[in-house]
Amino acid sequence: MWFITRRLAFYAVAAWVAITVNFAIPRVMPGNAVDTLLAKYPTLDANSLKALEAEFGTHNHGSLISQYFSYLGDLAHGNLGLSVNLYPAKVTTVIGQTLPWTLILVGTATIIAFVLGTLLGILSAWRRGGWLDRAMPAFTFLQATPYFFLALVVIQLFAVSWGLFPFGQGYSLGLSPGWNWSFISSAAYHSFLPALTIVVTSMAGWMLQMRNVMITTIAEDYVLVAQAKGLSPRRVMFTYAARNAILPNLAGFALSLGFVVAGALVMEIVFSYPGIGLTLYNAVTSDDFPLLQGIFLVISLAVLLACLLADIVYFFADPRTRTRTAY
C-alpha cells in the first residue's frame, strides 16, 4: 500500500503545481481579457465595461493571495470563467465540446500504436537478426519524423494526389454532431489520416524500447527453463519473456501521454481537427486567457489522471511494487 499512498501524495502535489502554474499564466503575461474585448468592440460604454470587468474578474485588484484563493474557490465550483473570443460562451462548454474529439482520436490512436509497437518489438527481439530487426534504422527514421511533417506528406498523398481521404476537419460539412450513422461514419472517415500519422510516428518508440528490454529478458535463465520444458515457442515468447519485458513500456506509457497531447496539438492544427489542441492554439493567438487557462488545466489534469491509471495498472502488473518499501 506504501506504493499507492506515495503515488497519491505525488499526484496531489503535481495537481497543485499545475493549478498554480495555471493561476500564474495570465498574471505574468501582458494584456487581459477586458482589453482584448475592448480592442474587439471599441464602442463599449463605461457601464458595460464595468460589468465586463466584474464578469471576467479583472476588477479584482486585491492582493495576490486573496486572488489565488478566490481562484481556487472558483475551480472548486467548476467555474472556469467565460471565453473572450467566443464570448459569451462558458469555458467549460467550449472544452466540453472539443475535448471528446481529441480524447477519442488521440486515445484510440495511442492505444493502437502502443499495442502494435509492443507486438512488433516482441517479434523483432524474438526473431533477432530477422528482417524486422534489420529494418530497425527505418523505424528510427519514423521515430525522428515530426508529427506534422508526416501529416503534410500524408495529406499530399492521400488527400491531394489520390483524393482517397478528406483534407481535414472532423466531419463533412452539412452534418450536425449526433449519434447517428452518417455522422459517426463521416467522423471516422475524417479521423483516419490523423490517426494514421499518430500511429506511424509513435509506434517506433514503443517498438525500440520493447525490443531492447525483450532481448535482455530472453537471455534470462527462466526463459531457458521454459524452453527446456518443451513449451511451445509462442507460449514462451508471450507468457514468459514478453510479460516481464513489457513493464518498462507500461511505465513509459504514462509518461508519454504528455508528449501525445503535444503531438496532438500540432496534428489538430495541420488537419484543422476540431479538438482541444486547435482550440488551445486559437486561444493563444487571440489572447483568450480564460479559455487558455481552462484548456491548460484540463490537459494537465488529464495527463495526471492517465498517469495515475497507468500506475495502478503497473501496481497490479509488477508484484515488486507491492512489496518494496522504496521504488
Added chain:
Amino acid sequence: MFVAAALRRMPGKAKVGAVILGVFVLVAIIGPTIAPFDPTASTPGQALPLPPNGTHWLGTTATGQDVLSQLLVGTRSTVVLGLLTGLIATLLAVVIGMSAGFLGGMPDEGLSLLANVFLVLPALPLLVVILGYLPHSGELPTAIVLSALGWPWGARVIRAQTLSLRNRDYVAAARESGERTWRIILFEILPNEVGLIAASFVGTVLYAILTSVALAFLGVADLSKWSYGTMLYWAQNGNAVQLGAWWWYAPPGICVALFGMSMVLLNFGLDELGNPRLRATGTVKVGRRTWRPSDPTPVLRETKQETV
C-alpha cells in the same frame, strides 16, 4: 586520427549516426557561405512555386525564394538550438540527478518530486503559452526555456544510476580513505556514468529539435530567421501542400527526421556499447537448420557414415 579511430570502434548503427550528425554540423558551420542565393530574395511577379531545376536545385517557394539556400542557411539555427538545449538540459540533469542520488534523504525526495512534476506537465502547450508571450530574441532564450522543461528525463536515469553506484564498495573505500565528497562525485562516480550522460544528451537533443521545429511551425519563433521550423511554417502558410509543391516542405522535414535519426542511432550505439546483447546478430546455420539467438543451443547429431 583520433576521430577516425573512435569511428572505427563504434557499432555500425552509431557509425552511421555519427557520420550524419557530422554532415549536419558541417553544414551548420559553412552552410550560409555556400548557399547559392540569398534565401529571402524573391523574384518579383512570381506567384507559383517552381519545381527543382538547373538553377534552383530544390525548386523555389511561391515567391521565388531558393529552397536549397533556405535549407543551407536554416540548418545553423536548428542545429545550434538542438545542441545548446541538449548541453544546458544535460548539465541540469547531471547536477540534479547526481545530487539527488548521492545525497539521498530529503534532498532526494524533493528533487525527485520536482523532476516528476516537470515530467507530467504537458510541455508543448506550456511552451506555446510561455514562448508565445516572450519577445522572440534568438536561440538562447528558447534553448533555456526548452531546457527548463527537458531536464527531468535524464535526471531520473542519472539519479537511479548514482543511487546504485553510491553503495558500491569502491565508493565506500574512497569515503573511508577520507576523500572529499566533490572528489568522490567527480572522480569515482561521474566516470562511470559517462555512457548514461551521453545517452541523455542525445535524447534531449532529439526532444529539442522536434519541439523547436514544432514551435516554429506553429509560428511561435522568430519568423524572420531561417530554420527548418520556419521553413515549414512558411510552406504551410503558402499552401505548399494544396499546390502540390512537395519540394518546398519535404526538404526541411526530411532534414529534421535525418538529424533526429542520427541522434536515435547514436543512442542505439551507446546502448549496444553498454549492453552487447542488444547488437543485432544474424542467424547461424548449423546442420540443416537455421538457428536464431533465441533458440536453445544447437547440438549436432553425429550422422553415421555409410560404407559403400
